[in-house]
Amino acid sequence: MTPTSPRPSLDRAPFDDQDGRWTPRRVALLIALAWPTQLLAAGGILGANATASVAQSFHTTQVAWFGLTLTLVSTLLTPFAIKLGDLYGKKRVMLAMTALGTVGEALAALAGSFWLVLVGRAIAGFYGPFGALSFAAVRDLFPRRLIKPASAIMGSSVGLVGLGTPFLAGWLVDTWGYRGALWFLAAATAVACALVALLVPETPRHAFDTGFDWLGGLVLGGGLTAVIYAVGQGQSWGWSDGRTLGWLGAGAAALIAFLFVERSSAHPILDLGVLRRRPVALALTAGGLAQTVAFTMPGLAILLALFPHIPGVSAGLGWTAQHNAVVSVSWNLVMFGTGLLVSRYLRHLDPRKVWCAGLAIMATGYTLVGFFHGNELELVLTSCLANVGSGIVVAGAPVLVVGVVSPHEQGLGSGMLNMLVSLFGAVVTAGAYALLNAHSTVFEGTAFYQDAGYAWMFWLGALATLVALALSLFVPPLRDPEEDARPA
Template sequence: QGQSWGWADARTLGWLGAGAAALIAFLFVERSSAHPILDLKVLRRRPVALALTAGGLGQTVAFTMPGLAILLALYPAIPGVSDGLGWTAHHNAVVSVSWNLVMFGTGMLVSRYLRRFDARRVWCAGLAVMAVGYTLVGFFHGDELQLIVTSCVANVGAGVVVSVAPVLVIGVVSRDEQGLGSGMLNMLISLFGAVVTAGAYAVLGASSTTVDGTAFYLDAGYSGIFWLGAAVTVVALVLSVFIPRLREPEESPAGG
């Protein structure tokens, strides 16, 4: 309701405040629970906190941006009202096969040969490529060729990110904590996904027109959501620089 109520409206701020209060209450409950969903003691270890946060942010972008791109493809092209591409769902599915295959193939290739390289460097390289890719998508998305080329660049990085993120978690937790770490990573992806999606719609809403109660989005909004994805990826990349050397699953974790 941010667009219709206004982002500074008391109702909007009230719901945002209620969400923050619920999150704080959740953390207090988890802190006192014998079997917490989110083990705060584990998150106090800097390597774990960095790997989970960076992994969650990176995978959020990889999973969220393609879904938001569907809006660009399916919304109509109406001069001065809507800057979508006006594709049918079938046409969008056919065109998007290209970058989905790139993501799938990259992930398979990287996971097959990952043990030969430093996983942290591969991860950071994937984030860098994904950030560049979504920056390019923000500039060039006006037709099939532009969207295919730029999205394929972004999804080379996304394939790396999706395949390496679990390795980051396994490399900073003990063997007994691997299930917990994976569960926490998935929970953070859901949390970050909700935040990024809400932010993306706020960006779209800032560059929109409303006709008979229906919002149509302008090109500046579409560019903005892709640049938002690139910015979140850069944040994940900066955090990843501080992740210490990952251990092999067979090694004992440093400091227990």
């Protein structure tokens, strides 16, 4: 294990004579961190494709919980994962998370009842906060000159996931139903556990106070979970329904209570002093909002592709899932290629300017998607432009966080970014469905969406991106991890 100093702020990964060079060992380390990180994105795509099979297999009207259970558990546990990683080292926590993820997905695949499936998905939710630790581990384990490109490659590899996972999901679900998708996730998570065990060294500890603020973690995680649950259910319950307002109120009350709990805690789970710094608050909010658009909009666009085309009733394109996967190859390749290109040159560029340029391109792209999405050619051209921006955003967001926090605050910054992406994702998704339903036709109990609904859905993504851009203009110059003091 890497020796640690008595002061957490001085902990660093060891440096060697070849700092700044990509070696086979460092490439293997990056793969070992990127595989389980992007498996989270792949799991979202596989889960979305498996949902219909789950509903039909168990004849349930509560299938929304198949995905929601995972999200809620992950959100609840994120603050605990951050603190435990700082206390005991990130590798130990990541091993426990991947092991529980494997067990949970296997249990869900074996389950003979819907509620046991949900139990398995809840256990798998322990794996959800992995990204909060993996990006922080990059700063701990890579030399200073490679932190920016390694973080950018980790983020942009989501485009590679989006390239192949739709084909994989279709094959698994079509051949073996939802169990095929869950067994694949169990096996892939087991591989992730092995990669972490074999290739990832233990990270320095950034906290040495053994006290643990269980109350603060439960209040924070519970408050965020309640808000996300309310927003996720608000569309079906109704925004003025007592259940929606009750969950929103409970979540808001818990988040306010958290501020007071942390002030009086001898061992706070989050350092609120860090979050009160304007650069950190701006970077996390802008980064969370922009990543939400980059991750959420392609999933919502599947509605346009797969809903039928019925003149006067439904303005969907009526594609098959396989046809949609083939067409989406273009913009996923653009996203991955852009992120890879940015990661290569980010060390020599001003990250703020690159980030803002990416936001401007993404906002322009989704504005045009709103106007032009009626056939393959229109959707490919406009989506490719949007995904040039998305590639920059997913590559730049980790670098943005690195630039506003110190090394021992990296876990906190990455964790808060993850929680904001979950929160904003619920809000943007609910807003998109509200716009779709405002321009819909109900036929035989099913809501079919008109073209105006799809247009406003994409324009919502453009508007959220412009908000992120406006916030980013006030982010001060970023600190360069290459300028961090070399440990003695």
